[in-house]
Amino acid sequence: MAAWWNIYRILVRYSIRAERQYPWNFFFNLLFHVLMLTAELATVLLILARVGPIAGWSAKDIIFLFGLVTAEGGGFRIFAAELHDFDKYLVHGEFDAILIRPAPSLLSVITRSIDIGQAAMILQGLALLAWASWRLHLMAVDGWAVWLAMGLALVSGSVIWFAMVTALAALGFWTTRTDDLAPVILYGPETAAQYPLSIYPQAIRWLFFSVLPIGFGGYLPAAVILHKMAGSWMIVGSVAAAAASLAAALGLWSWGVRRYTSTGT
Numbered sequence: 001m002a003a004w005w006n007i008y009r010i011l012v013r014y015s016i017r018a019e020r021q022y023p024w025n026f027f028f029n030l031l032f033h034v035l036m037l038t039a040e041l042a043t044v045l046l047i048l049a050r051v052g053p054i055a056g057w058s059a060k061d062i063i064f065l066f067g068l069v070t071a072e073g074g075g076f077r078i079f080a081a082e083l084h085d086f087d088k089y090l091v092h093g094e095f096d097a098i099l100i101r102p103a104p105s106l107l108s109v110i111t112r113s114i115d116i117g118q119a120a121m122i123l124q125g126l127a128l129l130a131w132a133s134w135r136l137h138l139m140a141v142d143g144w145a146v147w148l149a150m151g152l153a154l155v156s157g158s159v160i161w162f163a164m165v166t167a168l169a170a171l172g173f174w175t176t177r178t179d180d181l182a183p184v185i186l187y188g189p190e191t192a193a194q195y196p197l198s199i200y201p202q203a204i205r206w207l208f209f210s211v212l213p214i215g216f217g218g219y220l221p222a223a224v225i226l227h228k229m230a231g232s233w234m235i236v237g238s239v240a241a242a243a244a245s246l247a248a249a250l251g252l253w254s255w256g257v258r259r260y261t262s263t264g265t
Contacts, residue, residue, distance in 0.1 A: 064132035071125025075158030157217025173256030
């Protein structure tokens with residue numbers, strides 16, 4: 001593990017160095033993410049201004065949830081940029097070159113491009129979390145325990161989203177293209193996770209706590225931290241769900257790699 005970790009750090013360093021060769025591209029990428037997230041937050045606030053609290057969640061509560069989901073999204077996207085565009089590896093045979101490298105295939109793929117522009121999502125998400133925590137007086141109620149809970153939630157949520165995008169890419173070994181699956185597995189659920197999952201029908205809630213376990217990374221820890229659900233042990237449950245999701249995604253990836261037959265080019 002130590003040897004693979006050293007390889008990973010080296011590959012990440014060179015990937016970031018390559019990104020820094022194009023500073024204007026980085027700047028506009030960062031600006032785009034800031035504007036996009038600002039527009040998304042404005043949409044949420046406009047809905048709240050029109051309908052008021054949603055399922056007992058005030059505007060501050062939902063800003064807290066939005067910040068948590070946003071920071072988690074940035075956390076996994078920094079390291080999953082290539083998995084978002086994994087189709088090209090399968091369609092054009094680029095995955096053949098990955099397989100002859102003396103490193104795990106998934107490690108080789110994710111280190112080819114580190115999207116540091118996604119740091120904007122992390123910073124904006126953390127800023128929203130800090131503001132909402134201050135306005136909700138969470139520190140006064142729970143002290144430093146709230147920061148520990150938020151830290152565990154952020155890590156768990158990022159791992160769950162990374163597991164989901166890894167599983168999506170792995171499905172490409174069977175379907176070749178995953179463009180049509182991405183809105184169902186990633187984009188739609190990510191938008192849904194910005195609101196309390198209690199507003200959705202029972203079937204949707206079941207889906208978000210089983211096949212697409214985003215509820216363990218956003219809604220569940222947020223509900224516990226905001227005292228809308230009892231049981232601090234559920235934060236540990238989020239960590240366990242993240243570990244299980246990652247293990248399942250890695251298993252699916254390994255299965256897909258064994259099935260891979262190349263393009264014949």
